[in-house]
Each structure stands twice: as structure tokens, then as C-alpha cells.
Amino acid sequence: MANRFGVKLQSRPPNLAGIYPFSAPITSTNSVQCCSKAQNSRIGGKRRAIRCRNIHRRLVMGIGVSLWSQFMSMAGNVGAKPFVASARQKGAIEQVLKNVEWPEQFPFKDEDFQRFDESSDTLFYEMPRFVTHVDDQAIAALTKYYSEVLPSSNTPGVAVLDMCSSWVSHYPAGFKQEKIVGMGMNEEELKRNPVLTEYVVQDLNNNPKLPFGDNTFNVITNVVSVDYLTKPLDVFKEMSRVLKPGGLAIMSFSNRCFWAKAISIWTSTGDADHVMIVGSYFHYAGGFEPPQAVDISPNPGRSDPIYIVYSRKIATA
Numbered sequence: 001m002a003n004r005f006g007v008k009l010q011s012r013p014p015n016l017a018g019i020y021p022f023s024a025p026i027t028s029t030n031s032v033q034c035c036s037k038a039q040n041s042r043i044g045g046k047r048r049a050i051r052c053r054n055i056h057r058r059l060v061m062g063i064g065v066s067l068w069s070q071f072m073s074m075a076g077n078v079g080a081k082p083f084v085a086s087a088r089q090k091g092a093i094e095q096v097l098k099n100v101e102w103p104e105q106f107p108f109k110d111e112d113f114q115r116f117d118e119s120s121d122t123l124f125y126e127m128p129r130f131v132t133h134v135d136d137q138a139i140a141a142l143t144k145y146y147s148e149v150l151p152s153s154n155t156p157g158v159a160v161l162d163m164c165s166s167w168v169s170h171y172p173a174g175f176k177q178e179k180i181v182g183m184g185m186n187e188e189e190l191k192r193n194p195v196l197t198e199y200v201v202q203d204l205n206n207n208p209k210l211p212f213g214d215n216t217f218n219v220i221t222n223v224v225s226v227d228y229l230t231k232p233l234d235v236f237k238e239m240s241r242v243l244k245p246g247g248l249a250i251m252s253f254s255n256r257c258f259w260a261k262a263i264s265i266w267t268s269t270g271d272a273d274h275v276m277i278v279g280s281y282f283h284y285a286g287g288f289e290p291p292q293a294v295d296i297s298p299n300p301g302r303s304d305p306i307y308i309v310y311s312r313k314i315a316t317a
Contacts, residue, residue, distance in 0.1 A: 092295075093271070093294070096272050097276070097292055097293045097309070100276075106280070112265035115263055116267075121185060121203050125185035128167070129166070133254075133257075137299060137303040139170055141306050142223065143172055144296075145252075145294070145308065146172055150175065153174060153177065158177045158178065159219075160180045160219045160220075161183065161216075161221070162222075162223075163220055163239075164185075165184040165189075165193060165199070166184055166193065167189040167193050169195050169223070176195070179198070180196050180198075181198050181212075182196040182198075182200070183199070183201075186201070187199075187201050204235055208238060210238040210241070214241055216244070219248050220239050221252070222251050224254055226253055226281075228262060232281045236288075237285045240288060245316050246313060246315040247312060249311055249313070251278050251309045253274060253278070253309075254306050255270075271305060275293045278309040279309055282309070287313055287314055288314065290311070292309070292310055293308065
């Protein structure tokens, strides 16, 4: 049965066979097509070919068709077009979070944040992965965006938190601040990141409490990792707490992920739906201005897409 988003809801859970621990694209059909060619990620400077197969998309566990229809009515300027289809049109993503009439209560259930692989994330990330999870063109687009919105290098008093960080943060070349903290899951990756002044190893799905004082950071970034958060409201509330008034939070994501570790509601939906989901995190966490979305995809259909949902902490008097 298809809802108005163009997402097919399955009548039974999918077969667990064929799950691979690599970054795979999420498509808008009822299955995830893993690349039949070598993946674009590079490991040790060499391409690694990975045998793949079709993986059936997960069942949308907690959200029904009626609620998706309610979400559909929220996007004022998108109209009646399915989100997934309209996301292919340049500029459509920017409209998803315009004039949203949010439900009074957070509309997602605990089941929506379950994953195929519920084993310890610490074990999953135990081995370092010195790879990039989107292609070079998408990375360049993100770096360009950062160059336009991040504070200038060596701005006095500026502190930055790169959440879910790894061996690279994709900041502009030469970007420096007195305090740039990386928070991630693998210490070897964080040690390799040259832009960080310090780092913290922490599993946010196990402990979403950020080990920083109130009003510490001017900017928080998160690159292609918001889809792994199983306690997103807790994390976003903490983000609001540790941001300075007026501080900026930038969530960037694509349609690639470690599929078995991404949350159910993410793997079961498409790009524009993801914008709405991340926007809802900002809204229901409280303390943020209305979130906004930007499509910075460099070559739609020819390179990995890259989307931004951002907001600022409400400035207090």
C-alpha cells in the first residue's frame, strides 16, 4: 500500500539476509539497491569492490499512513506532490519546512528509532574507517557551504563542536578556532582529524548527555550521521543547552548510510521526508528558531545529493 509520500509500506518485516556494513544509497522505491559496482568510498587510497544485492526496505514500524498524510499537509508550498518526487526538483527541498503546522506532540514512536542491527554501536565502530561516505563533489559542496556560514578562522571566543566526527570534518582549508571539539565513536579516527583541538569518544545512543557546560559553542555540525541517532530529541535538547544564544546547528545528510545502523523511519523514507524528520527534531527539542532546509546537491542525478537542515538557538534577552 502506498501513502501520499510515495513510500510503500510492507506487510511483513524484510529478510535479514544480505546486510553489509558499508554506506549504501537509499532509494525511493520499496527496496534499497546496493551498488553492483565498486563503492565510491576509498580505503587506504584504493577502491574496494563489494558484492551487493537488493535489500528489502524495512517496515515503517511506528508511523501509519494517516500520520504521513498529516505530514503531507504540513508542507505548505510543496502542495499535493509526493515529497519524494518533488525532492528531485531543484528548490523543492527548501520548501519542505516552510509554514509547517507541527502536531502538538512529537509524532514518532520508539519503534521508529529501532534498527536492523541493534548490537553495540561501540563494537560496530571499533575498527577505524578512514573513508568518506559521500562522493567528492558532495564533499566540495558541503565545504563551500561551510565557508559561507562558519565564523572566520581564528575569531576570538569562537568554539565549534563537530558531532559524530571522524578523521575529517570537511571544514574549509585552513579553518582554525581556539576550540574545535570532535565527538565521535572511534578514537583512531578522531586522532587523525587535523582540525580538532580536542576530542571526546562517546556513544550518543547510549549516553546522549553532552559533557560540556551550558552556552559553550557557537556552532555545532553533524555530517551524514543524524540518521543514526536513536534518541534524537535528547541529543537535540542537549545541543540547545550547550549552544550559545544565537548559536548555529547544521545537520547535513545524503541518501547514503550504514543501512543496518540507520533508524527505521529513515531507511523507510526518502530525501524530503528526511528533511521533515530532522526539522521535527529541532522543533520538538525546543529552544531553537524554526528550522530551515537547503539543497546544496552539486549535480542532481549525477553525484550524491547533500542536504542541510539548520537552526539557531533562540537568543535570550
